[in-house]
Amino acid sequence: MSLPWVEKYRPQTTAEIVSHERIKSQISAFIDQNALPNLLFHGPAGVGKTTLIKSIARQMFGPAYQNQIIEINASDENGIDVVRDKISAFVKTKQLFQTEQKTKLVVLDECDQMSSVAQGALRRIIELSAGQARFCLICNYISKVIPPLQSRCAVFRFRPVPKEQCIEMLQRVALAEALSCDNQTLNAVYEVGCGDMRQSINLLESCAMSGKPMTHELVFDIAARPSQTVSKQFIQPMTFQERYDYSLEILASGVSLEDLIAAVYKEIMKDSTVAQTQKQKWIKSLAGIEEAMQLGADLRSQLAGFVGTISDLPL
Ligand SMILES: Nc1ncnc2c1ncn2[C@@H]1O[C@H](COP(=O)(O)OP(=O)(O)OP(=O)(O)O)[C@@H](O)[C@H]1O
Ligand SMILES: [Mg+2]
Secondary structure (H helix, E strand, O other), rough: OOOOOHHHHHOOOOOOOOHHHHHHHHHHHHHHHOOOOOEEOOOOOOOHHHHHHHHHHHHHHHHHHHHEEEEEEEOOOOOOOHHHHHHHHHHHHOOOOOOOOEEEEEEEEOHHHOOOHHHHHHHHHHHHHOOOOEEEEEEEEEHOOOHHHHOOOEEEEEOOOHHHHHHHHHHHHHOOOOOOOOOOHHHHHHHEEEEEHHHHHHHHHHHHHHOOOOHHHHHHHOOOOOOOHHHHOOOOOHHHHHHHHHHHHHHHOOOOOHHHHHHHHHHHHHEEEEEEEHHHHHHHHHHHHHHHHHOOOHHHHHHHHHHHHOOOOOO
16 A cells, blocks of 8 residues: 555655755754754644654664664653653663663653653653663643753744745645646645645545546545635625635535635635724634634534624625
8 A cells, every 4th residue: 555645755855855944954053063952842733743753763873773763752751651661771781792882862752741750750760761762752731841840941833834835845745656746735724734745645645546637626625624616605795694604514514514614714814905903803702603613512503603794704
């Protein structure tokens, strides 16, 4: 079976990773000076945190890098004792015929899922292994990592991949797969992914696998997101009943109310003819509806509220 595109096109070197220029150059400088500190990467999903640490390991250790790095998913392991045992066994292992012990790399993914007691114990493990290993802690939410752990690391914040770089990577994949996609299609893929490169590449693959011509409409359709045509049409003048029926039609095509609200919100924000104070009022009511949805409120009543809010638009 062939590899999914996210793995097939996972960058192998730091140069192939798009965006994160400052982080890449700072870490390269640490490596050049042979002074890599413990690292803490945090940021949203699918932006290249794991890919970057793997490419750094390749850069530091060469082709045999697999022997010098251990990846532990903190949320998979049953408690800090298992983590401690794994790490200490790993740092002590010496390769056959290797005369001097090289510093190893311990990657602890999803460390924000560890309890604060386990994180507390990790401080000690990091200190005891200082002679033999460097740590790279990875998480989505830095606020869940205890401050003493943060202070033992050089902290790097990963941002969502910006539009230009995301499209550059998508073009690279499309070229390698001999896919013909115009800019509008790639823009749509970016718009759905919002800087999550993994999601964008997965979506591009799903669209290609559908066997249909690559268009922005196909992208929105496969992602079950309302297209711009739909959201533009949605705020055109019509009666409450017409808009309510139109919403039901959109929801029946698989779009969620949350996604419809997000698309309409974007459309309103783009409209330069609407006064700022008016926009604030609508955003407040849209936010109220979204919150109620998340708390499990009834779909139909929230839909009616949403259509009512939009019907207040002075069109
Ligand atoms: N900056 C990037 N440049 C090129 N490809 C990227 C980039 N970021 C992510 N990707 C693609 O997305 C896939 C997933 O990236 P990665 O595993 O590094 O994400 P992550 O930030 O570790 O996410 P998570 O927090 O969910 O673990 C990679 O295999 C690669 O195909
Ligand atoms: Mg990761």
